[in-house]
Amino acid sequence: MKHIIIISTLVLLFWQLPLKAQQEQDIEINGFVRNYTGVLTGSENEFSIIQNTFNLSFEKKNQSVGFKVNPYLYHYFDRELELGLREAYLDLRFDNLDLRIGKQQIIYGKADGVFITDVVSPKDLREFLLPDFEEIRMGVTAIKANYYFGNNTIEAVWVPLFTPTQMPGDASVWKPEMPYPVMPSFDYSTSEIIPRLENSELFLRFSSMAAKADFELVGGYFWADDPALHLTKQIDPVTMQLTGLTVRPDYHRLMMGGGSIGIPVGPIVLRSEGGYYSGKHFQTAVLTDPDATVEKDYLHYMIGVDYTLAGIKLSAQFIQENILNYEEGILNDQLENTMTFLAKKDFLRERLWIELFAYTGLKHWDALIRPKISWLFADGFDIQVGANIFTGNEGRFGQYHDNTMVYSKIKYSF
Amino acid sequence: MTKSKRTYKIFSWGILLVVTAITVLFIQTLRQNARMETNLDEYMPKTHPAFVYSDQAEEWFNIKDGILIAIENKKGIYNAETLKKIKEITLGLMDFPEFEANDVMSLYTADNIVGTEDGMDVRAFYKSIPATSEEFREIQAGVQTNDMVSGRMVSEDETVALIVAGMESGAFTTEFYHQIVDFAKQFETGDETLYIAGRPIVEGTMAQLGPADMKRMVPIVLLVIGLVLYLLLRSFRATAATLFSVFVSTIWAFGLMALLKIPIYSVSTMIPVMLIAIGVAYGIYYYNHLNRYFLEHKGATTINAAKYAIHILFVPLSMAAFTTIIGFISLLSSQVYPIKYFGIFTAAGIFSAYLLALVLLPALVIVFGYKPRGKKPDVKAIGHGRAFRFFSNKLLLNRRWVYGIVAFLLIFSVVGIQKVWINSSFLDNFEENSEIAMTDQFVNSKFGGTSTLNVILESRETEAFKQPENLIIMDEMQAETEKLAQVGNSFSLADYLKRMNKVMHADSEKFYTLPENKEMVAQYLLLYEMSGDPENLLKVINYDYNRTNITFQLKGDDSKTIKEALSVIMGFEKRLEQQGISINFAGSGYKSLVFTSLILEGQIFSIAISLGMVLLLLTLMFRSLKAGLIGSVPILITAVLSFGVMGILDIPLSTTTALLSSIAIGIGIDYAIHFLQYYRLNLANSRLKVTAIYKTMNQTGKAILFNAIVVISGFLVLTFSVFPPNRKLGALVSMNMFTSLLGTLTVMMILVFSFNVFVKKKSIKKKSKKMKTTQFFLLAITTLLMTTTQVNAQQTGHQIMQKVYSIPSGEDTEGNLTMTLTNNRGEQRIRTLKQYIKDDGQTEKRIMFFTAPADVRNTAFMNWSYSDGRSDDQWIYLPALKRTRRIASDGKNDSFMGSDFTYDDLGDRHPDQDKHQLLREETIGERECFVIESTPKEEDYIYSKTLTWVMKDNFIGLKREFYDDRGKLLKVLHIKAFDKIDGFWTILETEMYNVQKEHRTNMKFTEVQKNKGISDSKFTERSMTIGY
Secondary structure, three states: OHHHHHHHHHHHHHHHHHHHHHHHOOOEEEEEEEEEEEEEOOOOOOEEEEEEEEEEEEEEEOOOEEEEEEEEEEEEOOOOOEEEEEEEEEEEEOOOEEEEEEEEOOOOOOOOOOOOOOOOOOEEOEEEEOOOHHHHEOOEEEEEEEEEEOOEEEEEEEEOOOOOOEOOOOOOOOOOOOOOOOOOEEOHHHOOOOOOHHHOEEEEEEEEEOOOOEEEEEEEEEEOOOOEEEEEEEEOOOOOOEEEEEEEEEOOEEEEEEEEEEEEEOOEEEEEEEEEEEEEEEEEOOOOOHHHEEEEEEEEEEEEEEEEEOOEEEEEEEEEEEEOOOOOOEOOOOEEEEEEEEEEEEEOOOOEEEEEEEEEEOOOOEEEEEEEEEEEEEOOEEEEEEEEEEEOOOHHHHOOHHHOEEEEEEEEEO | OOHHHHHHHHHHHHHHHHHHHHHHHHHHHHHHHOOEOOOHHHHOOOOOHHHHHHHHHHHHHOOOEEEEEEEEEOOOOOOHHHHHHHHHHHHHHHHOOOEEEEEEEOOOOOOEEEEEOOEEEEEOOOOOOOOOHHHHHHHHHHHHOOOOOEOOOEOOOOOEEEEEEEEOOOOOOHHHHHHHHHHHHOOOOOOEEEEEEOHHHHHHHHHHHHHHHHHHHHHHHHHHHHHHHHHHHOOHHHHHHHHHHHHHHHHHHHHHHHHOOOOEOHHHHHHHHHHHHHHHHHHHHHHHHHHHHHHHOOOOOHHHHHHHHHHHHHHHHHHHHHHHHHHHHHHHHOOOHHHHHHHHHHHHHHHHHHHHHHHHHHHHHHHHOOOOOOOOHHHHHHHOOHHHHHHHHHHHHOHHHHHHHHHHHHHHHHHHHHHOOEOOOOHHHOOOOOHHHHHHHHHHHHOOOOEEEEEEEEEOOOOHHHOHHHHHHHHHHHHHHHOOOOEEEEEOHHHHHHHHHHHHOOOOHHHOOOOOOHHHHHHHHHHHHHHOOHHHHOOOEOOOOOEEEEEEEEOOOOHHHHHHHHHHHHOOHHHHHHOOEEEEEEOHHHHHHHHHHHHHHHHHHHHHHHHHHHHHHHHHHHOOHHHHHHHHHHHHHHHHHHHHHHHHOOOOEOHHHHHHHHHHHHHHHHHHHHHHHHHHHHHHHOOOHHHHHHHHHHHHHHHHHHHHHHHHHHHHHHOOOOOHHHHHHHHHHHHHHHHHHHHHHHHHHHHHHHOOOOOOHHHHHHHHHHHHHHOOOOOOOEEEOOOOOOOOOOOOHHHHHHHHHHOOOOOEEEEEEEEEEEOOOOOEEEEEEEEEEEEOOOEEEEEEEEEEOHHHOOOEEEEEEEOOOOOOEEEEEEOOOOEEEEEOOOOOOOEOOOOOOEOHHHOOOOHHHEEEEEEEEEEEOOEEEEEEEEEEOOOOOOOOEEEEEEEOOOOOEEEEEEEOOOOOEEEEEEEEEEEEEOOEEEEEEEEEEEOOOOEEEEEEEEEEEEOOOOOHHHHOHHHHHHOO
8 A cells, every 4th residue: 555655656746747847947857767677597597587667866956955866666576566765865065065965875986896995885785786786776864075175075974874785585596605504593683783873874085086096085984784694503512413503693883994096097097996994704614713703804905997999998807805814714715806807889879889797706716797788779768688697606606607697678768 | 868878878888998999909919929820731730640650751751842943945955055044043942041952953963873884873964064066965865865864854855844942841931932933033034934833832822822812802702791781781880880790700719819829720711701601690680680679669769779689689699609609619629720720719709799799789789879770662571571471381382392302402412422522632722724723734744743642661671672572563563553644753762773774784775674683783772872872862762771762743632643543552552561561651742631531521520510519409499309400400401512512513622611511500500590599489479380480580581581691792702702712612601601591491491380399289289179169069169269360362271270270269168069960861869968168278177967868867077188288087977876987088089979070070189280281262152261171190090181161251160071091081060050159259050971871960059158257166076976
């Protein structure tokens, strides 16, 4: 019933506001309607996804105030209708100061396809990394203040409400492998952050955009978006066999400092981004460790290069995750190296795009390869055909080797 | 009179007094100390091995240059009167203090080697004048059978006898010459005619005739220069002042020489030549600026005008003076002292001329006043510069022709240069019908030759030259060399021995050969020593018989003759070497050959240094290697052409002609610096290269032209000189001035223009960025300021494109752009965006917000481009990613948003990147247009050419055709609507049609606003994220 009301409201909005907007030349409405159909090629051509999306954005702005509301609706064949607000905020503008209050997406960093200092907006990983990034990033309710001077910006973000990463459900093909020998039981007693003032998150960013380079310095005091999984083992004292396992997900505070830079060197743009995390929790197999977790500092960085050759936009990134003060037994490797590649070219006067994007894990030589052809057959109309190919058997991408899929997307933007 | 005016006057009088005082002092010094150095030996570097050896050999064998007195009696010399005269002349010469008795040779003193019963005797041909015809016949027979005398002391036709008096070099003076002439004349009675010749006379006459002729000619030169100067400057005062400063600088240069007790060499006569050219130039530049000031400032005071002219002249004058000075100082590298001195004192003179131009000329103007030249009709024409403008246009339009002609002249010169030969001859400096030349010719026709070449053979073994095998080589060498037409005869120990061998064999011709063995040689020589005058033998062999002198008589002293003989002689080097004998040369002919090559080597070296220095200095002065290289072009052309013409006209290089190249450089640099300096100034003050060229041509070009006219007309006077070297000098200086003039005003001007000398990349970029918004098409909206310039029929394609390009646009622009892409099936895609542009002269910032289609809405694109040529910075904001990202800047040849426009088409192209040609004039609709063809200078440009239709009235491009790399029409651009917005011409609609793909892009600009004061904050991250 709730849904029906919401939908009818939206429909009304959709019908009425444009008229109104046109009359007043005031509220800008745009959005898209999309069908996304994916087939898993590994099994018996099972549909992995059939999704209809309706995304709407209402925006109004003038010199000093503005707002944006971006509701969305996902319709699946096998899931409940999903309705949400990606963003809904108010803007206040002053001479050198902007305030944005409400649900908003806040993006940091310069890396493509990886999240290093980009820690403000939590991620929706229910479809792994496959959706558009706009849809992976979830809005957070926050107050954001930007102060501008010259080509520099100082940004302060206060997030009173913690939003965790959305993980795939148990039935999802995207659910990560569980490294447990026995079926664990879950204890969710600590998996909720009570919305209290002292539980809020703070972020600070300084960014400068100048001729010679762009750079960004960021710092944050926040909750890790992914919970640490504390384990309690039940061992039979007679047989010394593991008889039970209790998993207690718990969110921990994190401190992060880092930055990113983009430098043009002739026709090349060099990009780099790095973050230093203090007090990140990792799982360990060492029995003596209580809860099987250990707290370590962690360094995550990327070096990348963009170059255009014969009209093909090329980009490569090297990403390293480094657990400092590493101890034996930690389930993650001390170093995890990943590379990404992008090649993209347009044809037919920017009406046809061919793109290839790939992640490669350098440890297991696993990869996610994402070829894509996109055809804008009329203004606003985009038809995409692509594939997400997983190779390897283990590792971040290899674990999904059964999930290789082909898909099509038909999208109309208005 | 105001106080400051009075101060200036007093100060100027002071300057005048000081200058006059210094000049008087120098004149005084000149009177006391000036000394002409006519002895050519003094010119030679004393330490050079060839000279050291030659001097030594001259001492060993008493080798001296001889004064030749030929006595001719057409009836034959064997009569009492003639023989008496020979005797008297011989004895008379011996009495001259300049000669030693032993050095005078004639039939009277000659050795007559004859056989006797007990061997051989050396006698005189006669002591007292014979009385009987028998005795005459005896003498005659004796001479006839004696090869050592016949053809040497007495001509073979027996009509001429020679009296040779060897003299120390340097002893020659005019008085002595007159004494000799007077002495000889008294014997010119009856049937006898007397001729006086010989190298000392040639050398001495030349060393004096040159400067004497100069002394006579320079006043005429100055007079002519003064006259032409007056015609051009139209001011008596200016002419007098210029000539005065030339005079003063010359006096100072020579005064300084006298003060330092440096004698005046004949090369020094070139100093005033240089100083006249330079001094006149300085004067013309000064009065040219003075006049201009008066023309531009009606009622200006002379003090202000004088000050202004110095102010504007100071930099270029200093540059020119110091470069020229350094060019001359490079002559210090010469091994020859007179040349070194020439360099130093010419430099000193130029420095004086420079100081005088800065100090004396303004002082003279202030003290004596100056009446600005009235506008005479001819002056008016030049004053308005139509002639120069026309000239410049013609040249710029036909630059290929100019390059072609220069290339041709250079090739022609290179061919000529290969023919250039060095001549050390003194005789060649005289006219063919001059007495000296004719005497020489006469003597040469009767005898072996008036010039000598001494070959010195040396062995380590004593008595080596008693060995017949060595003597045979000598004899063969003599015989071989004598085969040369220019070699008369030769004389050596072998001749003595042959003569003695013959005499000892009853005068049988069969025995006119070398003795067969060493013993015989030794015996003959012993006999000779006992009977004859052993001193004579010492002229051919030393006591140890291991060093011998072979004398060749040459019929010319020119380098060709000497070199020919040398090469035959050197052919025997190997054989002599095998015998342990070394070969060397001596004598004045040889020395002057070596000397000349030394001078030329030094000269070529010094030209190379000068050119290098000029290049370096120009580069440093103008802080541009390009300016340095281009500034050196006229100099190089002048030097090359000068040598080329010398080769073609068979003018050999000599000490004077070689020095001309220094003058060419000195003058060339002067022209180049003045031109470049004023062009730089003018360019800084005008937006257009072509305007700067016109202005420079009109001002500096005129001054250079005047200067050349004056100096050329002055030096042309020298071509009427009686002294041939001075005639050549006059002609070559005139030619060099003319070449420098043409080189500067044609080739250099074109190069300066074409290679964008002084056009800073910054300013190109700056304008190009402005143009990006203007030219045709722009994303941006073009605002074109109406130019009212009347279109001159002479405008070149380049000038027109410059104008199109140079039209300024507003500081900032905002507006909406609707871009409609239509394919060959008529399907349309529409893209709209809002755009803001701001250009502060250094950076052009542009931000574009896409408004349609929906999928790109709110995408923002920002571009910063820089006037200093750095590559653009670009950022993109994708609303989906919510982040501003730096992107690699797009290639210029990439399509702009999938349209038919490339980024390059949007206007970022400086006219200098293409060659433009005005093809025709055409009317589109009712609009009259120029049609310009532009071909890119770079090879890999996307278009092989473009044709542009430029409206005549406002210089907006109305249409453009783009041709692909195969030369086929690719795209056509039309301006469909334009209007004046906020005071600027603005293009409102334009369409690009791709003919080959049948695809078109229409751009419409709406809500255009200009100069609304867009804030810098529009071009920041904030703006990109928030949107327009």
